[in-house]
Amino acid sequence: MSTPTTLFDKIWDAHVVKRAEGHPDALFIDRHFIHEVTSPQAFDGLRKRGISVFNIGRTTATADHNVPTKDQHLPIKEALSRHQVETLRKNCADFGIELYDLGHPFQGIVHIIGPELGLTQPGMTIVCGDSHTSTHGAFGNIAFGIGTSEVEQVLATQCILQYKPKRMRISINGKLGKGVTSKDIILYIISKISASGATGYFVEYAGDTIESLSMEARMTICNMSIEMGARGGLIAPDETTFNYIRGRRFAPQGEAFDKAVETWRTLKTDEGATFDRELNINAEDIEPMITYGTNPGMGIGISHQVPNLSDIPESELASYTKSLAYMGLEPGMDLVGKPVDYVFIGSCTNARIEDLRQVAEFVKGKQKADGVEVWIVPGSVQVANQAKAEGLDKVFAAAGFELRDPGCSACLGMNEDKIPAGKYCVSTSNRNFEGRQGPQSRTFLASPLTAAVAAVTGKVQDVREFV
Amino acid sequence: MSKETFTKLTATAAPLPIENIDTDQIIPARFLKATTREGFGDNLFRDWRYNADDTPKADFVLNNLTYADARILVAGKNFGMGSSREHAAWAIHDYGFKVVISSFFADIFKNNALNNFVLPAQVSDAFLAEIFKAIDADPHTLITVDLANQTITLANGLSESFDINTYKKTCLMNGYDDIDYLLSLKEDIKQFDLAHA
Ligand code: SF4
Numbered sequence: 001m002s003t004p005t006t007l008f009d010k011i012w013d014a015h016v017v018k019r020a021e022g023h024p025d026a027l028f029i030d031r032h033f034i035h036e037v038t039s040p041q042a043f044d045g046l047r048k049r050g051i052s053v054f055n056i057g058r059t060t061a062t063a064d065h066n067v068p069t070k071d072q073h074l075p076i077k078e079a080l081s082r083h084q085v086e087t088l089r090k091n092c093a094d095f096g097i098e099l100y101d102l103g104h105p106f107q108g109i110v111h112i113i114g115p116e117l118g119l120t121q122p123g124m125t126i127v128c129g130d131s132h133t134s135t136h137g138a139f140g141n142i143a144f145g146i147g148t149s150e151v152e153q154v155l156a157t158q159c160i161l162q163y164k165p166k167r168m169r170i171s172i173n174g175k176l177g178k179g180v181t182s183k184d185i186i187l188y189i190i191s192k193i194s195a196s197g198a199t200g201y202f203v204e205y206a207g208d209t210i211e212s213l214s215m216e217a218r219m220t221i222c223n224m225s226i227e228m229g230a231r232g233g234l235i236a237p238d239e240t241t242f243n244y245i246r247g248r249r250f251a252p253q254g255e256a257f258d259k260a261v262e263t264w265r266t267l268k269t270d271e272g273a274t275f276d277r278e279l280n281i282n283a284e285d286i287e288p289m290i291t292y293g294t295n296p297g298m299g300i301g302i303s304h305q306v307p308n309l310s311d312i313p314e315s316e317l318a319s320y321t322k323s324l325a326y327m328g329l330e331p332g333m334d335l336v337g338k339p340v341d342y343v344f345i346g347s348c349t350n351a352r353i354e355d356l357r358q359v360a361e362f363v364k365g366k367q368k369a370d371g372v373e374v375w376i377v378p379g380s381v382q383v384a385n386q387a388k389a390e391g392l393d394k395v396f397a398a399a400g401f402e403l404r405d406p407g408c409s410a411c412l413g414m415n416e417d418k419i420p421a422g423k424y425c426v427s428t429s430n431r432n433f434e435g436r437q438g439p440q441s442r443t444f445l446a447s448p449l450t451a452a453v454a455a456v457t458g459k460v461q462d463v464r465e466f467v
Numbered sequence: 468m469s470k471e472t473f474t475k476l477t478a479t480a481a482p483l484p485i486e487n488i489d490t491d492q493i494i495p496a497r498f499l500k501a502t503t504r505e506g507f508g509d510n511l512f513r514d515w516r517y518n519a520d521d522t523p524k525a526d527f528v529l530n531n532l533t534y535a536d537a538r539i540l541v542a543g544k545n546f547g548m549g550s551s552r553e554h555a556a557w558a559i560h561d562y563g564f565k566v567v568i569s570s571f572f573a574d575i576f577k578n579n580a581l582n583n584f585v586l587p588a589q590v591s592d593a594f595l596a597e598i599f600k601a602i603d604a605d606p607h608t609l610i611t612v613d614l615a616n617q618t619i620t621l622a623n624g625l626s627e628s629f630d631i632n633t634y635k636k637t638c639l640m641n642g643y644d645d646i647d648y649l650l651s652l653k654e655d656i657k658q659f660d661l662a663h664a
Contacts, residue, residue, distance in 0.1 A: 017659045018652050023634050026652055028659050038552065040502035049646070055660055066500065080500035087502045131551040131575060147553035147579035149645070157649040159656055163632065165574075195487055196545040199574055229548060231574055295487050295548070315592075319486040319543065412496040421519070433491040433549060435514045 004270035006167050007236055008202050011142045011267070015125045017159055024161040030124040030141075032059040032154045033110045034097070036066055036088040037414070038129030042152035043091040053095045054158040060119060061092050061099040064109045065414050069377050069404035072102055081415060095155075106249075108380020108406045111135035111348040115219065116382055118248025122237040122264040127154060132348050132430065133232070134225040138218035139245070140237035140267050142202070145226065165231055166200055166276040169269075171207035174283035179463040181358075182217035183350060183428070183447035185209070186224040187289035187299045189281065195297035199229030201277065204269060209283040210235055215244040216354035223349045224430050227296040236268045288463050290335055291432050291445040294323040298432070299445070300335070302462045308332045326434055327442050328422070335460045340444070342425035343368075343455040344437070346377030347411035350428035350448050353386045359452040360392040362467065368400040369458030375417065376401050377409040401455065413438045426454040470642040471584040476565050477611040478538035481528050482602045488542055489549035490576065494558040496550075507554055508561030529562075533606045539566045541598050546587075547576025556583045566612045568619065570595040581635050582644065588612060588619060594627040601625075614640060 005013075018026040034042075039061070046053070053059065066081035068074075076082035085102070092099040100106040106113055111132050114120040122140035127133060131145035146160060153160045170189060190197075203225050210218065218235050225233030242261050245251045252260045287301030300306070308331045312320045324331065345351070345359055356378065368374050376396055378384040384406055387393055396403045410417040411429040418438030419425045425443050428451050432443035444460060453461045498510040516527050523530040540559065546569040547555060556579040559567065566586045580587045590598070601608050601621050611620045614636060620626040631639075638644065649656075 017655050022637075023648065024632070026649060026656070028656065028663065030663065037499050041504050041553075044503070045646075051650075054656070065496075084500050084502060129551060129553075131549065133551075145551035145575055147551055147556070147575060147582060149553060149579070149582035153646050153649055156646055157653065157656055158660060159649050159652070161634075161645045161649065195548055196571060196573070199545075199548075199571070226549075229545075229573060295489065316486060318484070322485065412491075414496045414499065431489075431491070431549060433489045435495055436491050439495070439514055439519060 004272035006273045006275065007140065007204060007267055007269045008142065008167050008234060011123055011125065012164055024163045026159045027125060027162050028159055029127050029154050030058065031114070031119055031126045033114055033126070033128035033133070034059060034061045034151065035110050035130065036063050036084045038148050039091065039151055040084065040087045041148045042129070042155055043095065045152040046095070046155055049156070051156055053097065053155045056096045058158060059097050059155065060114070061088060061097050062107055062110050062113055063088055063102055065408045065412065067102055067407040068415050069407050069409045069417055072405035078416070105381050108382065109348045109351065109408055111223065112352060112379030112383065115139065115215070116248065116380060118245055118251030121245065121251065121260070122241060122267050127160065131226045132223050134230070135219050135223040135348055137222040137225070137232050137234035138215060139241055140234055140264070142232065142234065144232040165202045167204065168198060168201040168230070168277040168279065169204045169206055169275040170279045170281065172205065172209040172281045172283055173207040174209055176209060176283050176286065177464070179288050179449060179467045180286050181447040181449055182213055182220045184286055184289045186221045187291065187296070187445065188286045188301070190224065190228045190296050191289065191299035193228050193279070195227060195295040196229040197297070198225070201230050203230045203233040205233055205235050206269070211238065214354060215240060216352045219352070220349055224296065227430055237264050288447065288450055290450065290460060291443070292327060292329055292335060294326055294432055294434050296430065296432060296445060298323065302336060306331055306333050306335065335444070336462055338424070338460040339458055340372060340426050340454050340460060341423040342419050343372060343374045343451050344377070344410045344425055344427040344429065345448055345451050346375065346379070346409050347429035348379065349430045351377060351379030351383065353383050355428065355448045356383065356387050356392055357390070359448050360395040362449060362452045363399045363401070363456060364395050366399055366456045368455050372455060372458045374401040374455045375404060375410060377404045377417070378406050380406050399456070410437050412436060413441070419443070426451045426460065472642040473565060473584050473586055473614055473639045475611070475613045475615065476538060477609050478565070479534065479536055479607055480539035480541045480568070480598070480602055480610050481534040481537035482599055483528055483540060483542045484599050486543035487545045487548060490547060490552050490555040491549055493547065493555040494552065499552060499554050504557050505561060507558035508563065511558040511562045538564060539568060539610055539612065540564045541568045541595070541602065544569060544571045544592070546572050548573040551575045551579070553579040553583070556580045556585055560585050568595070568598060581639065584639060586612065586614065586639065588629045590619060590627050590629060594625070597621065597625055
């Protein structure tokens with residue numbers, strides 16, 4: 001009898017081309033995504049070496065980080081951004097890689113388009129020069145972010161050299177409370193184990209709460225695995241996964257799909273397999289969450305207060321006070337009732353159709369609060385079109401929300417969508433780092449529902465009182 | 468890339484005793500628009516280093532001439548968390564740092580640094596505190612980082628060893644990069660690709 005094995009190990013081991021003494025594993029990569037920011041230097045490397053792309057069919061490109069979210073059909077105004085997108089165009093043309101460029105019906109944030117096109121499938125290895133590649137793990141694959149030197153390795157050889165990380169399982173069981181979403185689950189986990197608590201690990205999420213979630217909700221959780229330091233997170237595929245993939249553009253079709261599902265069904269952690277670390281979480285303990293600090297581990301349940309200085313370990317006090325000073329907050333204060341200036345609903349964490357539907361459902365017939373600016377940035381052209389087909393655009397327009405063109409937008413403020421200095425933004429994105437949404441911007445990370453309530457009330461609120 | 472190597476360095480160090488320094492601080496996203504690897508050093512720690520009007524912030528360590536020759540960056544726990552942007556490693560390298568010392572590194576940053584011949588040397592919290600103390604006592608104190616022996620030694624004789632996997636150590640000391648090795652496996656990879664089409 002073979003020893004019980006984790007799902008992670010099964011997928012990893014099946015992709016090792018060579019395991020040699022004194023070397024990291026040469027790991028074969030099934031699917032590679034690229035975007036304009038982290039790929040140009042990799043292509044330059046290929047040119048310098050005089051080599052071509054190993055297998056063009058396994059790489060897909062899109063433009064997302066730099067792109068404007070208004071008048072996307074016009075040339076990009078900002079010269080450097082335009083140059084970067086043009087460089088991507090040239091590189092894809094020169095090397096023969098499929099590009100979903102601005103104006104293409106498949107364009108969008110790289111981690112949104114992979115799944116929606118059916119490029120992301122169970123059992124694969126997936127990489128991209130972007131840390132939120134962990135999103136794809138929701139489909140039961142090994143997906144993780146890499147640096148540009150590694151992008152070059154993949155383009156050149158379809159492999160990267162990696163040491164196998166340790167394994168962690170986080171099991172969440174029980175029923176979620178009213179107003180609690182998958183975003184709250186992951187913010188809760190990160191607040192418990194800290195922004196570095198899973199460094200060196202690959203996480204498997206399990207338990208009946210996870211099994212009850214939609215694919216969109218699962219992606220939100222896997223997306224933020226990196227925010228606790230993990231390279232990635234994965235969830236064993238099940239009927240929900242197969243139903244999501246069925247019929248998608250690049251998914252196996254017909255009989256091939258049925259055959260694939262047969263294989264995918266075997267992708268599970270064996271009973272008795274051991275993890276280097278296990279964590280159990282009770283879904284009933286999770287409240288709607290919000291962050292107060294400048295890393296995603298600095299989060300609290302909405303009924304709690306910003307931690308007092310006496311709750312902070314001596315060694316972390318300096319960083320803690322620096323962070324609160326940046327945020328303009330006091331230890332011990334409530335966040336409920338805190339006025340906000342901006343609401344950003346977008347990013348690869350929460351800009352899928354289900355997120356937009358959830359926001360629209362709450363907002364229908366309501367108005368945004370005076371003085372609050374609300375940006376809704378769909379994750380892809382397909383999400384935007386779907387939102388329009390369902391009339392969500394009308395709901396948002398009536399509420400005074402701006403529905404923009406797809407891209408990363410204010411998640412990282414590389415284009416002109418920046419939160420001004422000193423202003424507060426409730427954001428559905430994944431990082432509240434200093435200056436992330438613009439120099440001196442202040443970010444409260446929260447769920448789309450909490451963001452929607454902030455938009456109509458102009459304040460941070462406990463969503464349970466509104467839904 | 469040029470054949471750069473790292474073996475041993477004795478230099479002064481710039482102290483940055485802040486925990487959880489993320490890659491957005493190391494190099495903010497709005498400076499990621501270049502399509503080459505050069506020039507990122509000017510924007511290293513941009514928003515900590517410069518005011519909104521681009522004047523230097525007098526109290527930031529990189530603006531202190533005392534540390535102008537520093538080739539080692541010493542930072543608080545969990546350095547380099549966040550984004551996978553290799554630009555963070557390029558900025559550190561381009562600025563002139565050869566080594567970053569911390570008591571904990573984020574995974575992707577560590578790989579990116581190693582791929583750019585910047586050595587991320589992880590030490591204990593206690594030894595990190597000793598390093599900060601030594602720099603505090605004498606900003607010109609010399610620190611020796613010896614990759615062959617995997618040790619960091621302070622001027623007062625205190626020393627600690629650090630871990631690095633043998634493969635990466637060989638690469639750094641000899642100027643190898645991962646692609647050279649992977650290209651040597653090309654036939655194996657082709658077979659694998661065909662079998663997994
Ligand atoms: S939406 Fe934000 S986190 Fe996601 S890929 Fe874009 S910049 Fe990165």
